[in-house]
Amino acid sequence: MAGEIVYADLNIRGDSSLTSRPQPPHHLIFQGPCSKAETGALASHLRRRLCDSPQNSSAGPPGCRLCPLNWLLHGDKCYWLSKESKTWNESRKDCSAKSSRMLVIQDQRAMEFIKTITEGKYPVWIGLHLTTSKGNWTWVDGSLLNQTGVSLSAPDTGNSCGVWKENQIRGEICSGTFKWICQREAVLI
Template sequence: MAGEIVYADLNLSSGFPGSRAPLSAQPLSTPSPRWHRTALWVGWIGNIVLVIVVIVLGIWVSHLVSEKGQTPAAPDCNGAGSRDPSTAECSTRLERFRSQLCPPALPSPAGGSGCKLCTTDWQLRRDKCYWVSKGSKTWSESRADCSARGSQLPVIRDREELESLQDLTQGSNLFWVGLSVPSPEKAWTWLDSSRLDQTQFPVSGPAEGNSCGVVKGNRIHSDSCDSARQWICQRDAVPL
């Protein structure tokens, strides 16, 4: 049978190495869903709008700064002649504050003029603040204590002030005041170096080198500066 040509059909299995499926059987790439593409576009548009807004705000702030030149100042309540409405409002608030701290009161010899304040534990009489001790010290120790409190022993100017001290002390005990007899002058002298007017304030007792002044009631008495007495401190009231 020489010369015969033999034909055979080869059926290769799909799992055979090197085998390849027909092109028509290969899966094609799946296109992206429409909502995904829409979300990407919306995100890009949002970023662009945000950048534009930031740029516009920056230009607007720069324009304001260049136009104003500086930050606005707080209203000046003390500016006389200022026409700023905020100044008038501030002045109104200050007046309301003063009226709350200093309500109208009946006239009194110890009232003083205007609205004045004293700190805690100090009592206002006329234009002065007074602090009354509870313990006892010598005149020099009392003077030092008042100095440490930013004040001094009282320098009495008139009868009304002496009556104010009487009201503070209730006239029960002896209290040191800023009066002494510095040696060798042998004359009653206040702490501010002024001489006592004995026609206005007669002193009961001798004027000796170790004598200091105390008040009891509406009278000034002479006492030994080494005696232990209560004392009074005096300082100016704070005007409001």
Template sequence: TLLTQGITCVKVETVCIQCPENWLSFQSNCYFFSSVKKSWHSAQRSCENEGAHLVIINSLVEQNTLVKQLANEQVVWIGLSDSTTEGSWRWLDGTALSLSFWGSGEPNNAAAHEGEDCGTLIYNGKWNDVICSNSEQWICEKKSIEQTSTSTPSIF
């Protein structure tokens, strides 16, 4: 009787999530937290120059992850605005809010003469509407780069 040994090779697939230097990775996205302040529109242009956009917050987990990165008293622009239609808050990609974290009494358009048409995220996890020409820090968001490599283990 002739016996043969069977050798099974398994291909191993490794997926690496990559973000540019100075960007943070969470789930399948990369986030950049600015250290300088600009108006909402200038901040969005800065994000676009990096192939990104002001952050769009899609879940409580994402919101909490971002808030944990903020320093005490920090306020940052997010990709939220009602500049097209007052009171109709939309994300930069055109989607309407499906969840929100507005502070008490917000959004209130308090500076009605100038219009508080742009959204901010505050260090306490609440959102606020403010004048778009204010200078604030911001968070950019873009999809991470997934690199997949497949390897076959060596048999010695």
């Protein structure tokens, strides 16, 4: 870091409520050569400042986790909800461009969180599709959908993709347009 200028945009929310309005980022500028002690002190200060925020008090593995700007932290994952609508394939490409993947629902806790952020008001694409070769519902990570307790009907076209609709997983024609959810691992600091 010697001789470099380091910029840090911090968006520290006062509470973890999804309805609260985000505060403007704090802009920090550090200029000039930094010794190892100064760099360590700065990292320690930022860790305390960020990790002690309510945003990092959510359930999940211990440690301080951060998400990119405009992403929501829940447990050890970051979630991004689109504002526009695209086809399932376009949505998948968009998540990939964001260094993430479409939502893979792995447990009841994740389902409850998705209910919260979508409020059951509109359908969103998730990372689930019907493979034509085997006729299995498969997540974008390659795992099969555990259909225990999930009633999933799909259009007869064989071109079916998963959508979170009315607080449950449903099958829709992949060429339809909906909003979508991307997910990625939170950064542990």
